[in-house]
Amino acid sequence: MNQQFDNIPEVALAWHRAGRGVVLATVVQTWGSAPRPVGSQLAIAGDGEMAGSVSGGCVEGAVIVEAQDALQDGKPRMLEFGVSDDEAFAAGLACGGRICVMIEPVGAVMPESMLADLVAARAGRLPIAYVIDPVTQTRKLADAGAYPDRFTADKSGYEGAAFIAIHNPPLKLIVVGAVHIAQPLLVMARLAGFDPVLVDPRSAFGTPARFPDQTIIEDWPDEALMAQGLDARCAVVTLSHDPKIDDPAIITALGADVFYIGALGSRRTHAKRMARLTGAGITPAQLKRIHAPVGLDIGSISPAEIAISIMAQITQCLRKPQL
Incomplete structure (x- = not known):
């Protein structure tokens, strides 16, 4: 509590x-x-x-x-x-x-x-x-x-x-994609009181050497997210930049009561993502729940700075959902 x-x-x-x-x-x-x-x-x-x-x-x-x-x-x-x-x-x-x-x-x-x-x-x-x-x-x-x-x-x-x-149940952050940004993001999430989980079906990416002391699930994101259980104390961030990995995770998260969904990518990349998701039957109201490009616009450049912007946006959505 x-x-x-x-x-x-x-x-x-x-x-x-x-x-x-x-x-x-x-x-x-x-x-x-x-x-x-x-x-x-x-x-x-x-x-x-x-x-x-x-x-x-x-x-x-x-x-x-x-x-x-x-x-x-x-x-x-x-x-x-x-x-x-x-x-x-x-x-x-x-x-x-x-x-x-x-x-x-x-x-x-x-x-x-x-x-x-x-x-x-x-x-x-x-x-x-x-x-x-x-x-x-x-x-x-x-x-x-x-x-x-x-x-x-x-x-x-x-x-x-x-x-x-x-x-309240523990806060949970599910990060999809074992990329460079995920390394500081998982550490920051734990410091902020979240129980972080990393999901990536690519065994070469989500290794203990790259992500020491982190929970790593080597499975397809839609199956991993469903197995984790999604509720109003969960946030989901997709970082892989691969539609085959990110899109199923986003669709699964949109079907649940998670309080935050963020997706990495430029505005052009997100426009293409929106078109794919619309074609998959996602409604305009559901699409509005996606925060993309992910994170608050604080001028982030490095992976650590991007992770800071993501955690800031997650915190804002948790504490001040009306903004």
């Missing part, structure tokens, strides 16, 4: 079912320079084992003590910490401020069945929100339609008295 799809809910559920007792601590409010965003979580087991974090280390100790007390009495807690400038600097922050953390014993406060439903939705790549009213102590799960702006922005936070924790 909030660009980090860690496994804290999954860990908490496993610990609870193992009879170890577990508390979920969630950041519900913080200062702007915090190392962990609102929605970040820490799971604390009854035997002291921990997973995740809620700060840079300046409040973890106090949260753990309160969590152990919450396991004993089965009651939720809302903790508020004033962090001094010195403490904040030691934790890697620019300045001090305020952080609020909600403590929930699983079972006693957060129902096991609700946590299980949350974990199941995450496993199925379904966007889901965990909504808590701290006044009435009611809890529920809601789909993306309930808070569309928050899901688009990956932004947990308060709406009125209720706190909404956004759990």
Whole structure:
């Protein structure tokens, strides 16, 4: 959640079912320079084992003590910490401020069945929100339609008295074509919080030597994209410059709810592509979804600069789809 799809809910559920007792601590409010965003979580087991974090280390100790007390009495807690400038600097922050953390014993406060439903939705790549009213102590799960702006922005936070924790599926970028531009693009995508995948049926191109530590699929793009599963958290970029490779990928992406489709090539190349796709039965409305020439016009020349322009355009379409 909030660009980090860690496994804290999954860990908490496993610990609870193992009879170890577990508390979920969630950041519900913080200062702007915090190392962990609102929605970040820490799971604390009854035997002291921990997973995740809620700060840079300046409040973890106090949260753990309160969590152990919450396991004993089965009651939720809302903790508020004033962090001094010195403490904040030691934790890697620019300045001090305020952080609020909600403590929930699983079972006693957060129902096991609700946590299980949350974990199941995450496993199925379904966007889901965990909504808590701290006044009435009611809890529920809601789909993306309930808070569309928050899901688009990956932004947990308060709406009125209720706190909404956004759990979005991981972002995925599928790059078709193991060309030079793909090398920096895959690295940048991972740094931006995406799970990148490289697809190219040409074994000589998509090699581990050229793309170390990357997921490489040596298959035809239409089959690879269908096997990957395409949804609203996916972006697809075609770079091969070969219609036999790029066109099937674009057609497959146009048939799915991906939030971005980009295609490398000049305006002349794209005009020819549009004619081919029209002949393949693609409608004018579908063709408008293709960003080509790919990337924002920032005067890019080198492969790395082109990759920057592509990631900038992908980010713009993700965060400000109206532009």
